[in-house]
Amino acid sequence: MIFIKRRGNECAKRIKLRLYPNQTQQDQLWQMFGNDRFVWNQMLAMMNERYQNNKDLPFLSKFKLDYLLKPLKQEYPFLKSSDSSSLQVVNASLYQAWKNFFNDKTGKVGKPRFHSRKYLKNSYTGKSLVRIASRRYLKMPKLGYIKTSKTDILKDTKIKRYTVVLEPTGKYYLSLQVETNPVKPFKQTGKKVGIDVGVTDLAILSNGLKYPSFDGSYYEKQAISWQKKYSRRRHSAQLLCLQDKNRKVLNPRSLGSFLNWQKAQRTKAVYQAKVAAQRKDYLYKLTTHLVKQYDVIVIEDLKVKNLQKNHHLAKSIANASWSMFRQMLKYKCQWYGKKLVAVDPKNTSRICSKCGYNSGEKPLNIREWSCSKCQTHHDRDINAAINILNKSKACIVEL
Numbered sequence: 001m002i003f004i005k006r007r008g009n010e011c012a013k014r015i016k017l018r019l020y021p022n023q024t025q026q027d028q029l030w031q032m033f034g035n036d037r038f039v040w041n042q043m044l045a046m047m048n049e050r051y052q053n054n055k056d057l058p059f060l061s062k063f064k065l066d067y068l069l070k071p072l073k074q075e076y077p078f079l080k081s082s083d084s085s086s087l088q089v090v091n092a093s094l095y096q097a098w099k100n101f102f103n104d105k106t107g108k109v110g111k112p113r114f115h116s117r118k119y120l121k122n123s124y125t126g127k128s129l130v131r132i133a134s135r136r137y138l139k140m141p142k143l144g145y146i147k148t149s150k151t152d153i154l155k156d157t158k159i160k161r162y163t164v165v166l167e168p169t170g171k172y173y174l175s176l177q178v179e180t181n182p183v184k185p186f187k188q189t190g191k192k193v194g195i196d197v198g199v200t201d202l203a204i205l206s207n208g209l210k211y212p213s214f215d216g217s218y219y220e221k222q223a224i225s226w227q228k229k230y231s232r233r234r235h236s237a238q239l240l241c242l243q244d245k246n247r248k249v250l251n252p253r254s255l256g257s258f259l260n261w262q263k264a265q266r267t268k269a270v271y272q273a274k275v276a277a278q279r280k281d282y283l284y285k286l287t288t289h290l291v292k293q294y295d296v297i298v299i300e301d302l303k304v305k306n307l308q309k310n311h312h313l314a315k316s317i318a319n320a321s322w323s324m325f326r327q328m329l330k331y332k333c334q335w336y337g338k339k340l341v342a343v344d345p346k347n348t349s350r351i352c353s354k355c356g357y358n359s360g361e362k363p364l365n366i367r368e369w370s371c372s373k374c375q376t377h378h379d380r381d382i383n384a385a386i387n388i389l390n391k392s393k394a395c396i397v398e399l
């Protein structure tokens, strides 16, 4: 469960639940995923044609696109099996994609593209009513009663929109955007802390505490090994297909008829999803813990440091964790009545936190050093965290 933003007295939250559709519902869902793609492609083809005929015509508004749904449904009755609000959501995102394309001055945003069936992730979003039918059962538009993982957390919430996803792992999920009453702020503790982020230790605190990075190496290794199996198996399947074709075999095999590469693809996705979920959970607990302990949390403004493209695996994982860590701290501080402050990262790892002497850059492998002026012995990361805390007194960008 994730809190996303606060609006007036109500708070928007995202909740993700598992769905257990029966066979009929699975068939229905498959049709609905396809309908979304179909409407997107139909509308897009029409808009492309309009654009080619006359480039100066204003593109169609969302309202006009919605108006076209009715004749489309008459022509293609299978569209009636979808929650009609989901087709409107498709129109809204298509409209947005065109708008982005037209308003783009940089020339980087391309025209919206057609959606292919080959997408691994299938989903649709609707805005109609979803309600709790009984314990672990929801009533959903067009699908009726459907089994889910839990319904308790939906109490006292208002569901704004829902998304059904079939993930590459073969599991179905329901992602809900809900509004709830705000939770109570945490007690004030009078404590202030500076936090430096790192690769081995994710968070290093100015008071000397260190919190290690999440260790997902087991599942990561599995994911990488299955990724390799997937590419190898797919490649050899491709070769066999080509062979059949060249030999003009009567019934040449297709790529889809080889199951082993598809299995490898699913297994890889399962492991990737596992690591991601566990890492998120770890960060979720850690940030709640920190926000509970401290009234003011000072971090580095990592815009530069964080967004640098990095090809080193451990580093890129750390990058992803840092931005999630920061994002979670940000909304939790808002949520629980605490303060998050970002300071300029310049020189935080070079200055002695005791006397302020700048002894220059130190290579990353130097974990401890002594100040050449006041002789204080420093742990590299803790010293940086103290500098970050000290900096908050001078230059403050409140988040």
Ligand SMILES: [Zn+2]
Residues within 6 Å of the ligand: 352, 353, 354, 355, 356, 357, 371, 372, 373, 374, 375, 376
């Ligand atoms: Zn010093």
